[in-house]
Structures are given as C-alpha cells and as structure tokens.
Amino acid sequence: MTRRIAVLGGGISGLTAAWNLASRGSAGALEVVLYEASSRVGGWMKTHTTSQGAVFECGPRSLRVTGHSAKTTMKLVSAIGLENEVLPVRSSSKAAQKRLIYTNRTGPVQLPSGPSWLFRTKPPFSKPLLGVVLRELMAKAGTGDESVFDFFSRRVGDEVTQYLVDPLCRGVYASSAKTLSVRSCFPQLVELESKYGSLVKGMLLDRLNKDATEVSALSQRAKDERWSVYTFRSGLQTLPDTLLTKIKERGVTVKMDQPCTELTFKDGKAMVKSGAEMEVFDNVVSTVSAKVLSQLLCGEQSQLSDDLSSIPCVTVGVVGLEYRAGDILPQDYREAFGYLVPSSESSRILGVVFDSASFPSQDRKDGPSTRLTVMMGGEWFDGLFGDPGSVREDTLSQIALEELNRQIGISAPPSFISTAILRDSIAQYAVGHSAKLDSISQRVSGLPLSLCGASYRGVSVNDCVHYAVEATNKIL
Numbered sequence: 001m002t003r004r005i006a007v008l009g010g011g012i013s014g015l016t017a018a019w020n021l022a023s024r025g026s027a028g029a030l031e032v033v034l035y036e037a038s039s040r041v042g043g044w045m046k047t048h049t050t051s052q053g054a055v056f057e058c059g060p061r062s063l064r065v066t067g068h069s070a071k072t073t074m075k076l077v078s079a080i081g082l083e084n085e086v087l088p089v090r091s092s093s094k095a096a097q098k099r100l101i102y103t104n105r106t107g108p109v110q111l112p113s114g115p116s117w118l119f120r121t122k123p124p125f126s127k128p129l130l131g132v133v134l135r136e137l138m139a140k141a142g143t144g145d146e147s148v149f150d151f152f153s154r155r156v157g158d159e160v161t162q163y164l165v166d167p168l169c170r171g172v173y174a175s176s177a178k179t180l181s182v183r184s185c186f187p188q189l190v191e192l193e194s195k196y197g198s199l200v201k202g203m204l205l206d207r208l209n210k211d212a213t214e215v216s217a218l219s220q221r222a223k224d225e226r227w228s229v230y231t232f233r234s235g236l237q238t239l240p241d242t243l244l245t246k247i248k249e250r251g252v253t254v255k256m257d258q259p260c261t262e263l264t265f266k267d268g269k270a271m272v273k274s275g276a277e278m279e280v281f282d283n284v285v286s287t288v289s290a291k292v293l294s295q296l297l298c299g300e301q302s303q304l305s306d307d308l309s310s311i312p313c314v315t316v317g318v319v320g321l322e323y324r325a326g327d328i329l330p331q332d333y334r335e336a337f338g339y340l341v342p343s344s345e346s347s348r349i350l351g352v353v354f355d356s357a358s359f360p361s362q363d364r365k366d367g368p369s370t371r372l373t374v375m376m377g378g379e380w381f382d383g384l385f386g387d388p389g390s391v392r393e394d395t396l397s398q399i400a401l402e403e404l405n406r407q408i409g410i411s412a413p414p415s416f417i418s419t420a421i422l423r424d425s426i427a428q429y430a431v432g433h434s435a436k437l438d439s440i441s442q443r444v445s446g447l448p449l450s451l452c453g454a455s456y457r458g459v460s461v462n463d464c465v466h467y468a469v470e471a472t473n474k475i476l
C-alpha cells in the first residue's frame with residue numbers, strides 16, 4: 001500500500017526532507033506532497049543577482065565544511081549534481097583567516113590566530129592569552145544547563161568571553177552570550193568539558209578520534225584542498241532551486257502558495273488543511289518554525305502548542321551594499337571575512353561581511369567594485385529600531401551607512417543598496433531549550449508527526465540538512 005507523507009515548508013529543510021523521502025523510498029511505496037506558503041522555495045536562502053552580475057545574498061551566504069552535518073550537505077550537493085557549481089574559500093586565504101572584531105576603542109582588530117597571541121598583549125585584550133589557556137586547563141566543570149556567557153566566563157574569564165565568544169554568538173545567532181544555552185548552541189564544547197575536563201585538552205586529544213561519517217567525493221575534495229567555507233557560483237539559492245527540480249522529477253507534488261492552515265490528528269492519521277482543502281496523510285514532516293507550527297495545531301494539542309510557541313526567533317535586518325571601487329575598505333583589512341561588534345559596545349549594527357573578499361567572482365562584471373553586507377537587529381531589533389512590522393527599509397539602510405562611516409570611515413555613496421527585514425528568521429536556543437525539546441519529543445512521540453528545521457537542533461544550513469535527513473530516515 002502507498003504511504004502518503006506531507007512535508008510542511010519548502011525551505012532547505014523541507015526540500016531536503018522531500019528529496020530524501022523521494023530518492024530513498026522504494027518506487028510506488030511513498031507519495032510525497034510538499035506544502036509551501038509562498039510563491040518561491042528556499043525560505044531564508046535567497047539570492048538576488050543584479051543586471052551587472054553582482055550576487056547579493058539576503059540570508060545565508062556560505063556553508064561550513066567542517067563537522068558531521070557539513071558532510072551530509074556535501075553528500076546532498078553531490079547527489080543532485082552540483083559539484084561543479086561549488087565555489088570554495090580555501091583555509092589559506094585571508095578571508096578565511098582574518099576575522100575581525102570592532103570595538104569603539106580599538107577600531108577593527110584581528111581575532112586571535114597563531115601562537116604569538118599566547119605571549120604578546122594585543123588589543124582588545126589586556127594580557128597575553130597564555131594565562132587564559134592555563135586557566136582553562138584548570139577550570140572546574142559546570143552542572144546543568146547554563147548560558148554561553150556563564151560557561152565561558154568560568155573557563156576562560158570575562159574578557160575573552162566578552163571579546164571573542166559573545167561576538168561569535170552575534171555572528172551566528174544574532175543574540176548575546178548571556179541569553180543563549182551553551183548545551184544547545186555549542187553541544188560539542190559541553191561534551192569536551194564533560195569528557196576531558198578541559199576544552200583545550202579535549203580539542204587536542206579529540207583530533208586523534210576519527211569521524212566515522214561516510215566521506216563523499218566532495219568532502220574528500222574539501223579536505224584535500226583545505227576549504228574553509230563554500231557557496232555556489234550563482235549564489236546559495238542554486239541549492240533549493242536544484243532540489244525543487246529534482247524532487248519534481250522524482251514525483252513529489254509541490255503545492256506552491258498553499259500554506260498549511262491547520263494540522264489535526266485522528267486514528268493514527270494526520271489531516272493537513274490548506275484553505276478550504278483537507279488531505280489525509282500517514283505521516284507529516286514539519287519543517288516550519290516552532291512558532292508557526294504551534295499556530296497550526298488546534299485545541300487537542302494545546303500543551304505541545306504551548307511548548308512550541310516558547311521557542312522564540314529574532315528579526316535580522318540585512319543591508320547589501322555595492323561600491324564602484326575595489327579599494328573602498330582600508331588596506332589593512334580589505335581581504336578579511338568581515339567584522340563583528342561585541343554586545344558590550346554601543347553600536348546599531350551586529351557586524352559586516354566583506355562579501356567581495358570571500359567570493360570576488362560574484363562581484364559585478366563591468367569593472368572594480370566592493371560588496372558588503374551589514375547585519376542589524378537580532379535580539380536588539382525592537383529596542384533599537386522599533387516594531388519590525390513598522391520599520392522602514394530605508395531607515396535601516398541609512399543607519400547602516402552611518403555606522404559604516406563612523407566605524408570604518410566609508411563615506412562614499414553606494415552604487416546599489418538592497419535592504420531586507422527578515423522577521424523571526426533566527427531561532428533562539430535560550431537556557432532551558434534542551435528541556436523544552438525533551439518535553440516536545442515526548443508529546444510528539446505518539447503522533448504521526450516528525451519535526452525538523454532550524455527551531456530545534458541547529459540553525460546552520462548544514463544542521464537543517466542533516467536533521468531533515470535524520471528525521472525522514474526514521475520514517476523510511
């Protein structure tokens with residue numbers, strides 16, 4: 001008998017889920033229907049190409065090659081025939097090595113790299129970092145879920161946490177180290193602490209343990225050629241666009257502009273309502289955000305709905321800028337990845353990506369230019385700019401230009417500006433997140449419902465792909 005499976009959402013998680021079901025399920029055994037609320041696939045993955053050929057990413061701009069979930073993405077990239085479209089950044093390049101932080105006192109300075117940091121005092125730090133390493137080796141392990149800030153202050157002290165760890169939280173979760181749960185945001189580090197008693201010791205010893213994940217030709221190439229991150233020649237949207245074509249070829253029904261408006265369960269079946277239409281399925285894979293899913297469930301699942309609605313998301317403002325000069329950035333850090341601003345600094349922006357440094361081939365084709373992306377808001381969006389629904393895009397781009405002028409002295413007018421307010425775009429794994437996940441998985445266990453997507457176990461594209469494959473493998 002044919003099993004009917006609904007996938008809710010056509011972002012990278014939903015497309016991967018549909019692809020895995022359609023390519024691994026035996027012929028005729030599964031019927032897969034994907035519901036997408038909007039008129040395009042990709043979700044937050046969205047590329048805009050100007051008429052002069054410059055590529056601007058509205059959401060994600062590069063994918064990591066290290067870690068378990070990165071291998072799952074590279075396997076997918078190979079399986080759908082995109083190997084030749086990959087555009088890597090090598091680890092040896094300045095864009096991979098030079099990541100900067102900005103403080104009002106120092107301006108942009110390079111993040112620690114290499115042994116010289118151990119013995120010399122370099123800004124913004126007040127001492128050489130050798131003392132921090134020794135302290136880390138001796139620090140006591142913590143108990144229970146704690147904030148990223150508490151975990152690192154205990155292990156490496158407040159200064160390194162403030163200038164190194166907190167900016168990283170802003171550059172991945174758009175929020176502060178004080179809000180986020182270390183267990184949910186950096187589970188590998190908590191594991192190293194509990195296994196080895198020290199992160200430094202753990203990182204050194206763990207190198208000896210081989211990752212047993214099957215290595216695809218692409219991840220072998222990434223390893224041999226020492227890639228750091230990658231995108232695709234025409235931008236990241238190549239991935240969802242290609243997945244859409246491939247899932248259609250494999251018989252998946254894709255319902256565009258058809259949001260799921262209600263999800264109910266009866267007698268082991270799931271009923272998906274979209275407007276006036278209702279369809280019955282044997283399983284549903286939800287990849288929409290926890291907040292959206294909580295609104296689709298009706299009265300009988302009120303406790304599950306409450307748990308889901310307690311996983312928040314923040315809004316990020318993204319201002320893409322192009323300048324008609326190759327030397328708009330100061331010489332010292334022109335080739336860097338970009339800079340992040342710690343939460344302790346007064347700044348109306350989170351950080352700036354120097355896109356041209358990582359991917360110069362995506363610059364416009366008719367002469368020199370520089371592409372930058374200013375990221376704004378996150379946890380601080382409403383406090384700085386007001387209600388995301390009422391903020392004007394040109395207000396955000398004006399603030400971005402003012403901060404670029406104040407922070408790194410760029411006063412020239414850009415030749416192109418693209419501004420997007422991405423509402424509720426980055427899930428927040430606050431302290432207590434893992435307890436919420438336990439409660440959610442208990443409540444879901446009796447239902448024909450699988451959950452994946454950025455709300456639960458990783459916000460990166462790699463994690464979204466990895467957990468979509470894992471969730472659908474369980475159904476298969």
Ligand SMILES: Cc1cc2nc3c(=O)[nH]c(=O)nc-3n(C[C@H](O)[C@H](O)[C@H](O)COP(=O)(O)OP(=O)(O)OC[C@H]3O[C@@H](n4cnc5c(N)ncnc54)[C@H](O)[C@@H]3O)c2cc1C
Pocket residue numbers: 008009010011012013014035036037038040041042043044045058059060061062063064258259260261287288289292316318422425426452453454455459460461462464
């Ligand atoms: C500014 C920004 C920068 C980022 N940078 C990076 C980066 O550099 N590298 C990286 O790895 N990650 C990055 N990320 C994170 C990553 O892009 C996202 O976490 C990931 O794309 C989420 O994918 P998803 O499919 O889980 O969810 P989404 O992209 O949110 O997809 C969900 C889909 O569901 C649809 N939908 C919503 N409601 C319904 C409904 N009722 N019925 C049907 N469909 C519905 C939506 O329209 C959407 O298409 C970034 C994110 C942002 C916002």
Ligand SMILES: C=Cc1c2[nH]c(c1C)Cc1[nH]c(c(CCC(=O)O)c1C)Cc1[nH]c(c(C)c1CCC(=O)O)Cc1[nH]c(c(C)c1C=C)C2
Pocket residue numbers: 063064099100168170171172173174229316337338339340350351352353375426459460461462
């Ligand atoms: C300033 C805001 C943001 C910038 N990027 C993001 C935000 C909120 C979102 C984001 N960036 C990355 C990821 C995926 C994480 C992963 O595990 O793969 C997400 C959700 C990638 C990333 N960006 C930075 C780091 C250190 C990472 C981790 C992976 C990697 O090493 O490449 C740093 C960084 N992000 C931004 C800037 C300006 C910046 C550093 C200079 C923008």
